[in-house]
Amino acid sequence: MSLCHALLTSLLEQPSSGYELARRFDKSIGHFWQATHQQIYRELGRMEKAGWIRSDADPDAGRTRKRSYTVLPAGREELARWAGEAGPLPELRDEFMVRLRADAVAGPFGLRPELERRRSLHADKLHAYRAIEARDFPSEAEPTRQRRIHHLILKAGIQYEQNWIAWYDEALQMLSED
Amino acid sequence: MSLCHALLTSLLEQPSSGYELARRFDKSIGHFWQATHQQIYRELGRMEKAGWIRSDADPDAGRTRKRSYTVLPAGREELARWAGEAGPLPELRDEFMVRLRADAVAGPFGLRPELERRRSLHADKLHAYRAIEARDFPSEAEPTRQRRIHHLILKAGIQYEQNWIAWYDEALQMLSED
DNA sequence: TACATTAATGCAACTGGTTGCATAGGCGTA
DNA sequence: TACGCCTATGCAACCAGTTGCATTAATGTA
Secondary structure, rough: OOOOHHHHHHHHHEEEEEHHHHHHHHHHHHHHOOOOOHHHHHHHHHHHHHHOOOEOOOOOOOOOOOEEEEEEEHHHHHHHHHHHHOOOOOOOHHHHHHHHHHHHHOOOOHHHHHHHHHHHHHHHHHHHHHOOOOOOOOOOOOOOHHHHHHHHHHHHHHHHHHHHHHHHHHHEEEEHHH | OOOOHHHHHHHHOOEHHHHHHHHHHHHHHHOOOOOOOOHHHHHHHHHHHHHOEEEOOOOOOOOOEEEEEEHHHHHHHHHHHOOOOOOOOOOOOHHHHOOOOOOOOHOOOOOHHHHHHHHHHHHHHHHHHHHHHHHOOOOOOHHHHHHHHHHHHHHHHHHHHHHHHHHHHHHHHHHOOO
């Protein structure tokens, strides 16, 4: 299970509360591994039980319940152990292919608007990634090992979206030939 | 939920038993929407209750329990209703990006072998798709609407794998610069 | 005849992820 | 002061998907 390892990584970068993790997730690794606050809190609880992380009342908690989590040595070891493991490829699992197939067999159901909508959603994501790239990885910046890896991850997202956009263009063109 | 609609589509092409569906799934739409036999049997049960499909003892069942499922008009309507709906984009959810990030923050953990392994798994899939393409969509065949859509779906798989292979090549090259 | 394999279906338990709701303090503003 | 929003955490119920196992019949093979 990757969520706890994603959390360990995030907490190594910066000890944080569950809430902060949830927000940071949305902006970084969350592009490749989504999690709701519920999952995050649940997982933090488990990890604390397992002795991988420790929680303290956050310094700027005031009178709130805010807790800050820190990775313990056991957590760091677990991350190192896990990171080297072989894992499964992500599964290609796309609802829309099911709709397309239904359209081929029992349609046509007029999928053009949906094709266009999806193409534009991919374009939105691509623009968002490009904006992050321009901000975080300007060409003049010195490429440390860490920065290069982070950039590489982002490029996976960029290429993924570009690829789908190209496919949707092809699909739309095919549709207009009918 | 797409599984039942994938099943409806499959059953429209060809009334079948759960077992047959499970095997056909592995070879066609299963590339884009996986399901175990368990899920399929469970779903067939639900759909029969909902009045979308009907089951009869399969003509060549002999003394076995084999049942054959057929789509009823209500099922066909449900498929048409669903097919036109807007759906969510598939989520980009890749374990390996979590490992890479862990490697950037707390590594290096020596991810090269895993990078190579994953690249070659993608290459395997690509070859499998290419083989299907050569067999099912030879250039001389007449492209009906249905055939063109099926080919389009397959191409999504092909481009997806090509895209990942290109990314892994870039990643491996980056790694060798260290 | 015995044994392994494949066809065919299904139960039970579990895991990961989602949804809806609840709580409670802090902060800005009308 | 009252209202709404944001920060922050959590419970409970649910759903989809996975895993392991069990059953029964037919088919092939040593």
